[in-house]
Amino acid sequence: MLLFVEQCLNGLQLGLLLFLLAAGLTLVFGIMDLVNLAHGSLYMVGAYFAATFAALTGSFVLGALLALGATLLVGMAVEVIALRRLYGRDHLDHVLGTFGLILFFNELVRLIWGPAGLTLSLPPWLNTPLQLLPGLYYPTYRFAIILVTFAVAAFLYVLVMRTRVGMLIRAGASNREMVGALGINIKLLFTLVFGLGAALAGLAGLMQAPILTVQIGMGENILILAFVVIIIGGIGSIRGAFIAAIFVGLIDVVGRAFLVDLLLLVVSQQAASTAGPALSSMLIYIVMAVVLVLRPEGLFPVHGK
Amino acid sequence: MRKILSGLTLAGTATIAGAILALSAGPAVTQSKSVKIGFVSTFSGPTAVIGNDMRNSFELGLDHIGRKMGGLPVEVIYEDDGQKPEQGLQKTQKLIESDKVDFVIGYIWSNVLLASYKPVIDSQTFLISTNAGPSQIAGELCSPWFFSTSWQNDQTPQAMGHYLNQKGVKTLYLIGPNYAAGRDMLVGVQSTFKGKVIGQDLTKWPDQLDFSAELSKVRAAKPDALFVFYPGASGVQFLTQYAQSGLKGQVPLYTAFTIDAITLQLQKDLALGVPGAQYWVNDLPNAANKKYVADFKARHKNYPTFYGAQTYDAAAFINSAVVAVKGDLTKKDAIRAELRRANYASVRGPYKYGNNHFPIQNFYLQDVVKDADGMLTLKTVATIVKDSQDEHAKKCPMKW
Numbered sequence A: 001m002l003l004f005v006e007q008c009l010n011g012l013q014l015g016l017l018l019f020l021l022a023a024g025l026t027l028v029f030g031i032m033d034l035v036n037l038a039h040g041s042l043y044m045v046g047a048y049f050a051a052t053f054a055a056l057t058g059s060f061v062l063g064a065l066l067a068l069g070a071t072l073l074v075g076m077a078v079e080v081i082a083l084r085r086l087y088g089r090d091h092l093d094h095v096l097g098t099f100g101l102i103l104f105f106n107e108l109v110r111l112i113w114g115p116a117g118l119t120l121s122l123p124p125w126l127n128t129p130l131q132l133l134p135g136l137y138y139p140t141y142r143f144a145i146i147l148v149t150f151a152v153a154a155f156l157y158v159l160v161m162r163t164r165v166g167m168l169i170r171a172g173a174s175n176r177e178m179v180g181a182l183g184i185n186i187k188l189l190f191t192l193v194f195g196l197g198a199a200l201a202g203l204a205g206l207m208q209a210p211i212l213t214v215q216i217g218m219g220e221n222i223l224i225l226a227f228v229v230i231i232i233g234g235i236g237s238i239r240g241a242f243i244a245a246i247f248v249g250l251i252d253v254v255g256r257a258f259l260v261d262l263l264l265l266v267v268s269q270q271a272a273s274t275a276g277p278a279l280s281s282m283l284i285y286i287v288m289a290v291v292l293v294l295r296p297e298g299l300f301p302v303h304g305k
Numbered sequence B: 001m002r003k004i005l006s007g008l009t010l011a012g013t014a015t016i017a018g019a020i021l022a023l024s025a026g027p028a029v030t031q032s033k034s035v036k037i038g039f040v041s042t043f044s045g046p047t048a049v050i051g052n053d054m055r056n057s058f059e060l061g062l063d064h065i066g067r068k069m070g071g072l073p074v075e076v077i078y079e080d081d082g083q084k085p086e087q088g089l090q091k092t093q094k095l096i097e098s099d100k101v102d103f104v105i106g107y108i109w110s111n112v113l114l115a116s117y118k119p120v121i122d123s124q125t126f127l128i129s130t131n132a133g134p135s136q137i138a139g140e141l142c143s144p145w146f147f148s149t150s151w152q153n154d155q156t157p158q159a160m161g162h163y164l165n166q167k168g169v170k171t172l173y174l175i176g177p178n179y180a181a182g183r184d185m186l187v188g189v190q191s192t193f194k195g196k197v198i199g200q201d202l203t204k205w206p207d208q209l210d211f212s213a214e215l216s217k218v219r220a221a222k223p224d225a226l227f228v229f230y231p232g233a234s235g236v237q238f239l240t241q242y243a244q245s246g247l248k249g250q251v252p253l254y255t256a257f258t259i260d261a262i263t264l265q266l267q268k269d270l271a272l273g274v275p276g277a278q279y280w281v282n283d284l285p286n287a288a289n290k291k292y293v294a295d296f297k298a299r300h301k302n303y304p305t306f307y308g309a310q311t312y313d314a315a316a317f318i319n320s321a322v323v324a325v326k327g328d329l330t331k332k333d334a335i336r337a338e339l340r341r342a343n344y345a346s347v348r349g350p351y352k353y354g355n356n357h358f359p360i361q362n363f364y365l366q367d368v369v370k371d372a373d374g375m376l377t378l379k380t381v382a383t384i385v386k387d388s389q390d391e392h393a394k395k396c397p398m399k400w
Helices: A003-030 A039-057 A059-083 A091-113 A140-162 A164-174 A176-181 A186-208 A216-235 A238-264 A267-293 B004-027 B047-064 B085-097 B110-122 B155-166 B180-192 B210-222 B233-244 B263-269 B287-301 B306-325 B332-339 B392-397
Strands: A129-133 A136-139 B037-043 B074-078 B102-106 B124-129 B146-148 B171-177 B198-205 B226-227 B251-257 B276-278 B359-370 B376-388
Touching: A003 A039, A003 A164, A003 A186, A003 A238, A003 B210, A039 A059, A039 A091, A039 A186, A039 A216, A129 A140, A136 A140, A136 B226, A140 A186, A140 A238, A164 A176, A164 A186, A164 B306, A186 B074, A186 B102, A186 B171, A216 A238, A216 B226, A238 A267, A238 B210, B037 B047, B037 B085, B047 B074, B047 B146, B047 B251, B047 B287, B047 B306, B074 B085, B074 B251, B085 B102, B085 B110, B085 B332, B102 B306, B110 B124, B110 B146, B110 B171, B110 B180, B110 B276, B124 B306, B146 B276, B155 B180, B155 B251, B155 B276, B155 B359, B155 B376, B171 B180, B171 B210, B171 B233, B180 B198, B180 B251, B198 B210, B233 B251, B233 B263, B263 B306, B263 B376, B276 B376, B287 B306
Parallel strands: B037 B074, B037 B102, B102 B124, B124 B146, B171 B198, B171 B226, B226 B251, B251 B276
Antiparallel strands: A129 A136, B276 B359, B359 B376
16 A cells, blocks of 8 residues: 555656656647647757756856756847747648757757766755655655645746736637737747756756756657647646646556556456567557547646637 | 758769779678778667777777788777767668778677678678677577677676675575666676566666655665666666665665766765676776786776777787787688687686677676775776586587
8 A cells, every 4th residue: 555655646647747848848849839849859859958057156056047047048049049030830840840949959968968868866865765655755855846836836837827928828828820910929939938848848857957967868769758748738738737747647656556467456466577578669649549549638638729 | 952962862962973983892802901990889868988999999999909810900990889879870881881991890789799690690700799798699699600708788787697696695686677688687686586576567668767766665674685787877867766765774785787887976985885796897906907907097097898898908909819810801701600708808818609609708796996096996806606507509500
């Protein structure tokens, strides 16, 4: 039972992390109608910044905050310099353009930081397990990720649902032309939204950095999962992204943790140990296919397109 | 768009013209003027550091033999497999069909080697794996055209199994990546470990980098020890997460190919006290090894890895055979006969080849220590097994 609780926490943590990536992706896709494959590069940039600033300042928290601001600026610069030219063009052009950005960022990082990768060490108070319940130990840092992400989700909720900027974002997601026609500076709004998305991706990257290594191309695999999340959740919907991300995280971890044992009930040891890992890595995509068949618009579609 | 298309057409025409030129030039050459070596490894993506280390060591090996073999200059063509089997196959075919190389060497990943294996063997070109050692090639698929300067995948974890027995470990949990080598490693440790394996996880490779679910299962299973195989950067990630989970004080970790000279610079103190098995460690006391390690350190400011050591060996290994036939690369049977003798100064010390062309060699226990300059490095602690041969050799029909 304790194991089950621990695995659910693991799933929740992975899901919340995916939410950070997916939220930025779905905002940019839903509001600016831009397919941004380079979102994973911003995740990587956030991690590299955090490792660098943490080494310079000697403080993990300070390094993370500086990295967050720096990634926001990089995101806004990318929007102004490169992506602005892609609006109104075909999605295929977006894919080509942002794929180019992936190559550009990978090469840039290689030039600046070298090919070997970096590590971001945690301060001792985050680097130990925490006793949540009697007998239930959980890494303090992973627990901290859960708390931070919940706070960010709450902030996004307030921002999108309760503020004027949020109203414009929602309006932009529903009807872009109308928002522009009403005299809103849509260019500035887009730059801000993209910067926000970049900062969220950077936050995900810098929080993953102490768990994984900071390396070139680190954002590419996780980006695929983030796309799965926004497709399941409904493109443009932050609420959809939140629920779908937790759903995907739980399915992935619980699949990895218990599928082999479940299979053992019906098939032999040999078959279970070969089929289990293969099946658990497919599980998320099976779920996505089912969602696409039953609700092609995603679970929480944004209306009024 | 039209511009791009016309550009592509132009490039296509140029390639075809080049190919025709190359073809017409081909038959005129009878005696080879150089030893052509195709080198397939990973030079892009997160594991490119391993490929670079192999290339650095091979270049050093060539420098040490004067970049000539049997009087012929050596020409090396490096190709990047991107850690993908299909890309490795494509590059391998290119090396055989258009470059017409005399030797194909390299291959970090067992799945890439398995995908690229058949075309090389079918073309009767010598294939020398300087890392991957999948069980299939050691067993039923063994070939007179294949040699390994490294090890069969099972051998190193088998040595670890012996060591676990010596340490009195009764229950063991295994974790490894779900691809050819990962499965071989977990089978290998189980073949010699005498206690009970109480749990086993195979993780998605190469994109699963978060091991939270697996570590939680280990904690719940309460084994005496945990054995893992995570090569390259994944070894850094595993060690970090193992420490964060708090398992470090509870379940001791034993490894194969998870801590090497490159990953150690990122793993840092987390690697202290984590033992591993290896056929070669940088402090082995033979003359060839001393020269290799000293020159490598002078040039690259870091200790070489085992990936580098076995690739450095490949240069001297190929050289021994080319010298034996006095540069006549058409004498393929004579080349093979010489390769089978392993008559060169290997950095691991002398070894022999089994009937499947995999080394029969010693395995050592390595530990992490700080050197005189305060740099983390690996040190030989003990010899675990002497003259170990892999189990799959019995299934190989080749006799010589």
